[in-house]
Amino acid sequence: MMRKLGTTSLTAVIAAALVIFYLELGPPAGPPRESVSTLPALSAAPRVEGLSEAEQVIIRIYREVSPAVVHVTSIAQGYDFFFNQVPQRGTGSGFIVNEQGYIVTNNHVVENAESLEVTLANGKKTPARLVGRDSSSDLAVIKIDIPGEKLQVARLGNSEQLQVGQMTIAIGNPFGLDRTVTTGVVSSLKRTLRAPNGREIRDVVQTDAAINPGNSGGPLLNSRGEVIGINTAIFSPSGGSVGIGFAIPVNTAKRLVPELISKGRVSHPWLGVRGVNVTREVSRLLKLPAEHGVLVMVVEPRSPAAQAGIRGGDRRVRVGNTVLLLGGDLIVGIDGQKVENNDKLVAYLDDHRRVGQTVELEILRQDQRLKLSATLGEQPEDQRL
Secondary structure, three states: OEEEEEOOOOOOOOOOOEEEEOOOOOOOOOEEEEEOOOOOOOOOOOOOOOOOOEEEHHHHHOOOOOOOEEEEEEEEEEEOOOEEEEEEEEEEEEEEEOOOOOOEHHHHHHOOOOEEEEEEOOOEEEEEEEEEEOOOOOOEEOOOOHHHHHHOOEEEOOHHOOOOOOEEEEEEEEHHHOOOEEEEEEEEEEEEOOOOOOOOEEEEEEEEOOOOOOOOEEEEEEOOOOEEEEEEEEOOOOOOOOOOEEEEHHHHHHHHHHHHHHHOOOOOOOEEEEEEEEOOOHHHHHHHOOOEEEEEEEEEOOHHHHHHOOOOOEEEEEEEEEEEEEOOOEEEOOOOEEEOOOOHHHHHHHOOOOOOOOOEEEOOOOOOEEEEEOEEEOOOOOOOO
């Protein structure tokens, strides 16, 4: 389950909002860098008489693309009531992105797996190995050893060109039902989801194409048969599809997959602070000197922030039902840019800075305005800033 956090409130400061479910069943040394394939346009498929143009498009795309969609099964070890180990199976989807057998899927499909198995469109089952994964983007790459001439490769599109209202086609394995196709439209663009480690996944595509548990990692396609997103989550009070699904934009995958293949991970720049988003209400409540920024509560030991001299909180204060650690620095700017909140700070680091680069932070410390330099480190697994 992934929880999408709400906006800061006066009494609780940080409130919970929508519940977003990952689309999965059950519990959940890199090779040479390979380019992500972009194949020629779909070949013309035989027309079926008596059907509409929209139906012809869906039939053609399914025939051409579904062979590139795979069924991913993961085996993890759980425990029963008596603490005996019990194998647990999870299932999801994925799609082949090049002739070397690399497959893109979701991180939450594979992250706890002790073994992986892929079922191809022809029913052949083959072992797969984990190549790389990134919990911050919920993306992963696995690999199968099948000759390239026997593989159908999905063609990647451009999620920057998407328009609200255009056709979407989802192919995946909901509830273990192989290569199911559903259709809909792009319902909205530039949505955000919250990854389990707290980082924000940006520019998410919302669709009403029916996607359900087991669709995780499968492709969301446009009317040209190009992958425009990776299905990852739904909003649902019941856990089933209610027409509100979310897909990671394919441009994010195109940017991160080569690094997952070459290094097995994504190097996210890391500052090493944990804090509270400052709003006008929070500023008034806590009597802060600014109405925006990140109020630092904790500085991770030996982190770039610690080495730069940033200070965390030193006194506990109860605000409603929340206990805050106050007295720390307030980060209000970075490299001359205004810092509005945690998410904007992370977005700036991801989009404009790399590990090892130096940033200049503007902070408010009591009545002082200071500028401190920090050399960014690499984000440890399951940490945010």
